[in-house]
Amino acid sequence: MIPEPWTPFVNAIIYLLLAPVVGGLVAGIDRKVTARMQGRVGPPLLQPFYDVGKLFEKENLVVTTTQNFYVLSYLVFMAVSGALFFSGGDMLLVIFAFTLSHIFLVLGAYASYSPYSHVGAERELIQIIAYEPMIIITAVGMYMVTKSFYVGTIVQSPIPIVLYLPGVFIGYLIVLTIKLRKSPFDLSTSHHAHQELVKGVTTDFAGPNLGKLEIAHWYEYVFLLGVVYLFFAWNPILAIAAIIIAYFLEILIDNTTSRVKWQMTLRSAWLVAGTLGIINLGVLYYLRMVVVP
Amino acid sequence: MTYLAKSPWIVHYDGSSCNGCDIEVLAALTPIYDVERFGIVNTGNPKHADIFLVTGSVNEKNREIVKNTYDQMPEPKVVVAIGICAATGGIFRECYNVMGGIDKVIPVDVYVPGCAARPESIIDGVVQALGILEAKRKAMNENPGAAKKPAGDAR
Ligand code: SF4
Numbered sequence: 001m002i003p004e005p006w007t008p009f010v011n012a013i014i015y016l017l018l019a020p021v022v023g024g025l026v027a028g029i030d031r032k033v034t035a036r037m038q039g040r041v042g043p044p045l046l047q048p049f050y051d052v053g054k055l056f057e058k059e060n061l062v063v064t065t066t067q068n069f070y071v072l073s074y075l076v077f078m079a080v081s082g083a084l085f086f087s088g089g090d091m092l093l094v095i096f097a098f099t100l101s102h103i104f105l106v107l108g109a110y111a112s113y114s115p116y117s118h119v120g121a122e123r124e125l126i127q128i129i130a131y132e133p134m135i136i137i138t139a140v141g142m143y144m145v146t147k148s149f150y151v152g153t154i155v156q157s158p159i160p161i162v163l164y165l166p167g168v169f170i171g172y173l174i175v176l177t178i179k180l181r182k183s184p185f186d187l188s189t190s191h192h193a194h195q196e197l198v199k200g201v202t203t204d205f206a207g208p209n210l211g212k213l214e215i216a217h218w219y220e221y222v223f224l225l226g227v228v229y230l231f232f233a234w235n236p237i238l239a240i241a242a243i244i245i246a247y248f249l250e251i252l253i254d255n256t257t258s259r260v261k262w263q264m265t266l267r268s269a270w271l272v273a274g275t276l277g278i279i280n281l282g283v284l285y286y287l288r289m290v291v292v293p
Numbered sequence: 294m295t296y297l298a299k300s301p302w303i304v305h306y307d308g309s310s311c312n313g314c315d316i317e318v319l320a321a322l323t324p325i326y327d328v329e330r331f332g333i334v335n336t337g338n339p340k341h342a343d344i345f346l347v348t349g350s351v352n353e354k355n356r357e358i359v360k361n362t363y364d365q366m367p368e369p370k371v372v373v374a375i376g377i378c379a380a381t382g383g384i385f386r387e388c389y390n391v392m393g394g395i396d397k398v399i400p401v402d403v404y405v406p407g408c409a410a411r412p413e414s415i416i417d418g419v420v421q422a423l424g425i426l427e428a429k430r431k432a433m434n435e436n437p438g439a440a441k442k443p444a445g446d447a448r
Pocket of ligand 1: 309310311313314348349375376377378379383384407408409410
């Protein structure tokens with residue numbers, strides 16, 4: 001057995017090694033299910049791995065060399081925030097590292113001269129502004145229920161968190177659509193071929209840099225689905241089922257809606273955070289402080 | 294087989310075509326032909342693409358654009374000329390502004406015949422281009438400096 005104090009490190013290392021594999025598979029299943037929903041056969045399950053393998057075979061074409069630094073920082077901070085999360089670290093620290101990694105992506109897009117890349121960067125910033133309140137509310141809600149910001153404590157709590165935070169959970173699922181870059185909120189870039197703003201925030205990344213971006217997305221997938229797990233942590237089987245259903249719903253929404261304008265994205269994300277999130281926290285606070293002191 | 298042949302991403306440019314060939318290129322993406330089965334993605338961004346599909350001929354206005362799009366693609370890359378217009382200028386050859394086929398501006402690797410080229414032959418052309426792409430990658434690995442030099446004007 002691994003000695004107790006080492007478990008966080010072991011968990012972090014397992015995450016760093018396995019998350020790209022799991023994330024890539026999730027992306028592959030995503031593309032397959034999407035194709036089936038559109039009446040197509042779809043690519044092989046391992047297609048995302050082929051894509052990234054290919055990107056690393058290509059020439060690294062950069063507009064400015066600072067792009068290399070920003071893309072690498074994006075990948076590293078994304079991996080770090082996930083590793084902190086899976087090693088049972090502080091939720092708030094995880095969120096800060098997560099946001100920081102996206103700032104690097106935005107800076108990378110601003111470092112080039114392409115107007116498409118700049119529009120993508122602006123939209124990425126708008127997305128960050130849109131989802132950030134809800135992510136913070138999620139962490140605060142979990143703190144109110146379990147009295148801890150530490151993922152390690154939250155995951156071991158016997159309390160069925162989702163029953164206390166139904167509003168926060170639904171709100172989280174809605175911002176998950178933004179985070180997974182799914183319609184109707186795939187403003188800054190989308191995994192669907194051919195969209196009108198070339199390729200948004202990824203326009204000026206080619207070859208290995210685009211590959212790193214893709215691997216960072218895989219890390220991100222696993223981290224985001226890990227947060228869904230926390231809501232159901234008292235029952236792991238239910239949690240896995242919840243993750244599968246949540247992801248399927250995301251794909252369904254992706255294929256049945258068209259993209260909205262950025263104003264609408266910002267408004268709906270904040271409306272959700274402001275109503276579902278805040279009201280849920282308010283009710284929880286009231287029950288805790290007034291009804292059962 | 295390497296990853297390159299399993300994941301060819303294309304960028305499609307419409308020169309001065311009559312739009313017939315373009316419709317056929319897009320038809321290849323529909324459920325009937327579904328080129329995503331082969332990992333083919335229509336990216337719309339030359340910097341992400343491996344294969345440059347050109348329909349229609351080059352004229353005095355768009356030659357810069359064709360050249361620029363080609364130069365923006367990272368090595369290794371291949372060009373597929375779709376339809377007779379892209380091969381020689383086709384029925385527009387006599388026009389005062391038309392220069393001729395795509396190979397007047399950039400090196401073409403595969404010519405797909407037809408007016409309009411059928412989706413089956415377009416897919417066939419892309420599959421043939423994959424072999425060339427693979428050969429180019431090998432050459433690039435053996436001689437890394439070669440990729441750095443700018444693509445020469447084929448004229
Ligand atoms: S080859 Fe024929 S169908 Fe294709 S662009 Fe030219 S004229 Fe149109």
